[in-house]
Amino acid sequence: MKPNELNLGLVGSGGDGVMAAGEIIVTASAREGLNCIMLKSFGPQIRGGESACKIRITSRRCSVQADDLDVLVVFNWSDYRRFGAELTLLPHGVVLEDGEEGDPEPERPFIGSPPHAIYRIPLTRIAREAAGTTLARNMAVIGAICGLADLPEQSHLDSIRNLFERKGEKIVEANFKAFEMGRDFIRNNIKRKEKIRLVRPSVKADPRVVMTGNDSVAYGAMLAGCRFFAGYPITPSSEIMEWLSVFMPKFGGEMIQTEDEIAALSMVLGASLVGRKAMTATSGPGLSLMNELIGLASIAEIPCVIVDVQRAGPSTGIPTKSEQSDLMAAVFGGHGDSPRVVMAPTDVSDCLDVMREAFYVSEKYQIPVIVLSDGSIGQRKAAFAEPDISIVRSWERAHPPVDLDPAEYRRFLFTETGVSPMSIPGVDRMIYRAAGIEHNEFGAPTSEFEMHQRMNEKRYRKLGFIAEEVCFMRHYGPEDAPVGVLAWGSSKGAVREAVENLLDEGYPVKAVVPQVLFPLNTEKLKKLLGPLKKLLVVEMSYSGQFLNLLKTQMDLPEGTVHYGRSGARYLGIHEIMDQVRRLF
C-alpha cells in the first residue's frame, strides 16, 4: 500500500494498442515530473500477437518494476495466460476488462491472488461511439485508468495529441472523446478506491526525459565521440544500430550494417586503427562470433567498445527475455591470455554514463571494452531526471612524438602503464605493422618465449591501472551493516529497492554494485564488504557466473551465500527481501 506509487499492467493482442497506451501513460507521467519505468513483454511471434507491458509510476526514485500490480487491464483473457506470471495483483488490485453489463462471465485464468474487484467497461462500445473504430479501445482504457487512479488528465490528453497530431484534428478529437468516455464511465459507475490513488508531488520535480536503455547506449556512445558503428541485427540490441543509422551520418560518422558479427567487429577494428572511436553492439550469440577478434584487439592493442545486450540462454535461448549469463563469455571468452575490460550499466540512465566511461578506458588504455547491458535495461522505457550530458571524459590516444626518427618508432613500446604511443595513418609520420601474431616492440613477428612473456606483462599491466582509475561502485545502506548484498548490472534495481525496504523495516543491510566487473578493484570492494558478517551474492545466472568471477578475483567474506537463478523472469523486490531476511 503505497499511495505515492501506481503499478499498472496491460495485456492484449496486436492491434489492441497495449504498447501505445503504455507509452502515452509514461510520457504523461514524465510530464508531471514523476519517475516511471515501462517493461515490455512480447510473445514469440515476430509481428502482432499478444503483448504486455508493466508500468510503474512513482514520485520516489524508481530503480525497477514493482512485483505486483494495482491495476491490471485485460483486453483479451486468452493473451493473459502467457504473461500472467509477470502480471500478478496486489491484494487491493483491480482488473479492468472489456464488456457490457449482462455479458456472460469470461473465463479468467488468474495467476496469483484474486483481484479485489473486476470492473467491466464497455470499451468496444465506447471506442465505436467515440471514434467509429474499436482501435480506440486503448484510449478509453487510458481514460478509465485516469478516472480510477486520479491521474493527471491534461498531461494524458497532451500525450494523446502528440501521438495523433499528424493524422489530423478529427482523429485527435475522436481519441479525446474515447478517453473522456472511459474516464466518465469509471466516475459514474465505480466508487473511487483510495488505495489506488497516486499522490502526486506538491513541488514539480526537475524536467524528465523518457528513453530506453538502447537509446541511452547509442546516445552515450555519440557523446563519447564514437563516430563509427558496424553491427549485425540481433534481439535485443538492434535498436542501438537503428538509432545510430539515423544519427551517425548527421554527425559525420559512419554506420554500416555488416554481413555478420565477425565482419562487424573486424570493421570496428579497421576503423579504430585509423583513428576513429568505434563500436559494435550485439547479444550473446554475436559476442561468441566476435571472440577471435576480441583476442586480436587485445594483442594488437586496438581500442574498441563492444556492447552486449544480454538475453536468456545459450544459443537462441529465449531471445526476448533477459538474463545475466554472458559474464563468463565476456571476461574469459578468449583464447590465449587476452586482457579486456568488462563493465555493466545498471539502468537506463546509467547506460549513458557507462558508454562514456567505456570509450574513455578503451581509448586511453588501447584495450577492448565489453559493456554488458541486458534486454531488461535495453528495451525498458524509463522516465528520469534529465542527465547532465556535458560531462564527457574524452580521451585522445597517445601519439608518437613528431620529432621522433620514424625508424625508431616502437608501436608496442614497453612503458610503465603498458600503454604505447599509437601512430595513426594519415595523421602521424611513423608507420608500423600491427599484428595479431606475437610481436616485438616494433611490431615485428616473434615466437620467442621472452618476448611473449614480456608482452603479456605489458598488456596485463594496464589492468592494474584501470582497476585503480575506474572503480565506481554503487553502495546503499549503512556502512557498518552486518549483512550485505553484492550484485551487478540490472539486478541493481531489485536489490536497491529491497535494501531500502528492509532498512525501513529495521533490518541493517547494505548493498554494493560495482560498475567495472573486470578488472575489479578488489581493495575497494574488500573495504566495502569488510564489516560484513553475511554476504548475499545476487545474479540472474543459473550457474552462478558472478559468484565464480568474484572468486577468481578475491576472497569473499566467510558467510557468503549465493542467490542466482535463471532469467526470463525479472528479479523481484520481495524475492530479494526474502533472501536477505533469511540471513538475520
Add this chain to the structure above:
Amino acid sequence: MSSTQEAVVAKAQPSDYKTDLKPVWCAGCGDFGVLNALAQAFAGLELTPERTMVVSGIGCSSRIPGYLKTFGFNSVHGRALPIAIGAKLGNPELTILAAGGDGDGFSIGTGHFPHACRRNIDITYVMMDNNIYGLTKGQLSPTSPSEMITTTSGYGSVETPMNPVGLALGCEATFVARGFSGDIKHLVDIIVQGIRHPGFAFIQVLSPCVTFVGKEQFLTIKNQLHYLDQDPDYDNSDLCNAFRVVNEKGRISVGVIHRSNRPSYHDKMAQLHKAVEKDPHKTLASLMDLYRV
C-alpha cells in the same frame, strides 16, 4: 631554386617500400613476386607510406604486410576484407589494400567477399592463389583442382574447385583481374590499375607454392598464359566476355578481365551526408529534445 630542388629529389624506389624484415617464405615461393610487384606498384604510384595500409589475414601470403614499409596489419584468418573496409570507411583518404591467400579469402573469409564486391568500397584486394594451404602445411584449399592429392585429400580431391574470378564477376565486382607472380612487370601494371580504380578491385594472383604443390607449377602456368590486354578481340567492359575466360581449357587468361563504373560506396555516402545536412539537430545536446516530454 625550386626547379633545382626538384631535380635532386629522387623518384620513389621499390626498395623504399620494403622493410628490413627477411621474408619467412620458402626459397622460390610465388609470394616473393607479389611482394616485389606491390613495392614496384607503390613506387610507381608514389604512394605515401604514412597514408597507405596493407591489411592481411593469416597464411604464408598474409605475412606480406610485414615486408612492406607502409602501415600494415597482419590480423586474423579470413578477415582482411572487413578490416580493410573498416579502415577505408574510417578514413577514405587513405589507400587501403587487403591481401591474403586462397584459404584465407575463399574458405574462412568467403562470406565477406560478395559483400565487398556489392558495396564497392574503394579498396584493392590482392588474393595470392596457390591452390593449397601453405602455412598449415599442405591441406586442401577451395581452389585446389579436382583430384589433387593433398595432406587432407589422400585419394585426390573429390570436390570441384571454386573459381574466385567467376565468383567476383557473379558478385558484380567493378574491377576483376588475374595476374601471375612469375610475370612481375605485368602484375605491377594490374596492381596499379586496381589501386587507381575508384571502387573495389579484386586481383587474383596465381602464386605457386613450391613446397606443397611443386616448382613445376610455375612452368605449367607460364606455358598457358593468355594476355587479355594484348588480345584485340577482348572488351573487358563486356561481362559476357569476362565470364567466358573464367574457366578455360588449355589457357589461362590474365590481365584486367572486367571493369565497370558503378558508383562507389563513398559516392553514395557523400550523397547521403549531403542529404542529412539539412537536419535540425546541429549539436548532440539538441538530441536530448527527442526525449524531453
